[in-house]
Amino acid sequence: MKHKGILIVISGFSGAGKGTLVKQLMKTYNNYALSISMTTRSPRPGESDGVEYFFSTRENFEKKIAEDGLIEYAQYCGNYYGTPKSYVEQQLEAGKDVILEIEIQGALKVKEKLPETLLLFVTPPSAKVLRERLVGRGTETMEVIEQRMSRAVEESQGIEAYDYLVVNDDLQSCTEEIHQIVQSAKCASVRNVEFIDQIRNELEQLSKGDK
Numbered sequence: 001m002k003h004k005g006i007l008i009v010i011s012g013f014s015g016a017g018k019g020t021l022v023k024q025l026m027k028t029y030n031n032y033a034l035s036i037s038m039t040t041r042s043p044r045p046g047e048s049d050g051v052e053y054f055f056s057t058r059e060n061f062e063k064k065i066a067e068d069g070l071i072e073y074a075q076y077c078g079n080y081y082g083t084p085k086s087y088v089e090q091q092l093e094a095g096k097d098v099i100l101e102i103e104i105q106g107a108l109k110v111k112e113k114l115p116e117t118l119l120l121f122v123t124p125p126s127a128k129v130l131r132e133r134l135v136g137r138g139t140e141t142m143e144v145i146e147q148r149m150s151r152a153v154e155e156s157q158g159i160e161a162y163d164y165l166v167v168n169d170d171l172q173s174c175t176e177e178i179h180q181i182v183q184s185a186k187c188a189s190v191r192n193v194e195f196i197d198q199i200r201n202e203l204e205q206l207s208k209g210d211k
């Protein structure tokens, strides 16, 4: 039986390397689709509308909330971030495993709404490595880096809500690990209730026929 697509949330501290990991996953395997979020934060150098994010005004974002066009949304360091509903629904329907790269408040909202969602948390091997990566990225001011480090302290309190923890020290092995977790999750009985029902019915029908 063909498995239906599953919804996968990937969270992690800012600077944990989620973006690079997700890109590598999409490049290596063809069963994934990445949801593009909407945000009110300004584009970083090199980012463009519709690629990394749909960049939006607060007014437009609030309109989208009012229309119930988002699966979830959250405020992060003073900006709105949210997941548009329509793309995710289309891709799941088409059998793709859809990745949401979102922060923890959003992840918990998705899990509440759609409990069969797989939640993965990506962390660097240590806090020191995290800080070095944020500084090395060179895209944020020291003030923003400090803001993101203190946000990481808060986020670390919520890691146990995730199904799996993945330590990102080597890109290739971490990519493979995530793919393996996804493949296993697709076989979990909670994600196969339709098949279980179907085989139960078939068994009943067949065993009646035998009598």
Ligand code: 5GP
Pocket: 011, 012, 013, 014, 037, 038, 041, 072, 073, 074, 076, 081, 082, 083, 101, 102, 103, 104, 105, 106, 107
């Ligand atoms: P950044 O500004 O570094 O691109 O993203 C900041 C944080 O917002 C990251 O943790 C990122 O995963 C999260 N984020 C991105 N898109 C969404 C979204 O649609 N919803 C939520 N809740 N968080 C998001």
